Amino acid sequence: MYKVNSNYLKLQGNYLFSTIGKKVANFKENNPDKKVILLGIGDVTQPLAPAIIDTLHNAVDEMGHIDTFKGYAPDLGYEFLRNAIAIGDYRSRGVDISIDEVFVSDGINCDVGNIQEIFSVDNKIAICDPVYPVYIDTNVMAGRTGTYDKTMQRWNGVVYMPCTPDNNFVPELPKETPDIIYLCFPNNPTGTTITKDQLQVWVDYANKIKAVIIYDAAYEAYISEDNVPHTIYECEGAKSCAIELKSFSKSAGFTGLRLGYMVVPKDLKCFNVSLNALWARRHGTKYNGAPYIVQRAGETIYSKVGRDQIKKQIDYYKNNAKIILKGLREAGYSVYGGVNAPYIWLKTPNNMNSWEFFYYLLEKANVVGTPGSGFGPMGEGYFRLTAFGTYENTVDAIERIKKL
């Protein structure tokens, strides 16, 4: 008789954003007259930039003619895109990444969920607390954690690294030695970030203890300040200890188009085993590539006109972040992030817990945010708002919150 993967049965409730989605749908059904503003899930609202739309139309036309039709994509992704990435995101910053270190995918969510597969089940993972839930959930599914401790609200066998106002949301090196370290800067959910010097400490540490860093740089496009690294490979020695994940979802509004990439440097080796080769094997076996038309759209982001247009879009969301920060400060909230990231992390008022504040905001202001406790126990008493709404809705939401 077949048996299921019992690790799945350890998972706590549903995936955070599925849960929120259901609660909001339920509220809307019971309150059809209320205009609910979504500043919860980090989904963009601005349409794709005109240059991307043009590219998509052209690529669709190519798919309609026998001479230009494209079937299966190359294993690692089309060279035109990997080349644009290697130049646009790396060589332009003085970092040498070759195109066979770049793996095109359908987004960071899949990549971050799948990358752990190439590691042994008995590696010990370290995650920030609060943290993007996919890092931990996918490791639970794989059996890389113990059981869930309901009192501590933590998984046994996992190294947690608290990120709080006390440490400026930059984790300290853990006391217990981990094997795989998940870092995300600019950070989801706190919207805070790390300086290059601070990140160098982590790179040196990883090289010293022979850990691998999984570096989620999904929000890199939102960096405004000079001393914040745009890629972990700006740090010396990162190529021998770090995998970097990037997404086009938040930089170019691709949440519904699906495109991302992962960099696995050839210098990254466990004894004589190349992680690049392992990931290439996984990628070539279990994945069939992002659609051609979407890869062409990705290439456009690196053109002059594409870059200009998506910069305007990012500036639009950054302006929303400013509005949220300013409004919440005026309303007396303690707020963090929002400068180098599209997320604002706020302390809930009156000792409300995160879910109490979620319902309070939903019911009193009809504004949806994300309970901080959904990202881990250190997120309890905090709340995440995103800058991805429209300008009008963002202004409206902040006005409503100020009136509470």
Add this chain to the structure above:
Amino acid sequence: MYKVNSNYLKLQGNYLFSTIGKKVANFKENNPDKKVILLGIGDVTQPLAPAIIDTLHNAVDEMGHIDTFKGYAPDLGYEFLRNAIAIGDYRSRGVDISIDEVFVSDGINCDVGNIQEIFSVDNKIAICDPVYPVYIDTNVMAGRTGTYDKTMQRWNGVVYMPCTPDNNFVPELPKETPDIIYLCFPNNPTGTTITKDQLQVWVDYANKIKAVIIYDAAYEAYISEDNVPHTIYECEGAKSCAIELKSFSKSAGFTGLRLGYMVVPKDLKCFNVSLNALWARRHGTKYNGAPYIVQRAGETIYSKVGRDQIKKQIDYYKNNAKIILKGLREAGYSVYGGVNAPYIWLKTPNNMNSWEFFYYLLEKANVVGTPGSGFGPMGEGYFRLTAFGTYENTVDAIERIKKL
């Protein structure tokens, strides 16, 4: 210090089609004057149908306007597509599948690679021999097999079910009891298929021994004969033992567009654990959906005009299959398949082994096929050709083979 997943180190060589791709690229480089015809990898050559192109353009335009822009897709896929699938592929055949049993994905390759994750590592799998390599490779990666026996060319701990001319390429019920049974009909690589009565025997067997069948129906659109089931759910009791995987790659030329789906019935339970719920958790956590524009393209396949246009495309490839079958028979080959599937399986001549015949065909006729031994030891001495070339190339390739 981190450790890699040592199961990956057990894998033999590269993924079959990556290996062939490299060999062909190498041959082309050394023989730039030769016109190589690819009848190896099962990739389509006809452009997307006009109705699909129209839909894609419309959906791209939607992505360019704020009122119609789409971000993250719903977890299971857009309802419009799941509805079209439930009606078009199931209800129309008298099979009741509800839309929350349908999970939209970016293709069968990912699905077949990922579905094994929801099962325990200590399940015993049964696969046909020859077989599509992803079934076995992904189970090796997960640690669900023993070591590779180079003499037997088989993985220890796996139940192999030989498919040969002696059993008409329909496997017999295995002597050793498996937990997970992979079946693919119409079959890749042999191009042969199964009758409804024969499949019912497998469904009854799976229910009796409490095994789950992973049923790959990627080539269903090529079924020509009346007694061949279009879905495993035509068999009584299949909902309590079978997961079905479908793809738009071969039915509508989506190899470069990426779309498929999986059906996980709610009746499918391991004690009280619903596989539908487990897969929903996996899908919602590790995957972010197929692009909106691609899901719209998928919907079009179920429209009157879409259906008519893709039928013409399938008929085009079926005609190629006929040409290959007829030509090879005239040339004295023993051939199988090609009637309900786009694959033709041939016995290599003069006791050549599969790779010898691969090089022979590549060098003498400049035609690329797939060595049968790449699909398992019982494929040794066989060779696969696909009907997915253009008509002109197919005719040309067969003429060249006939002249050898």
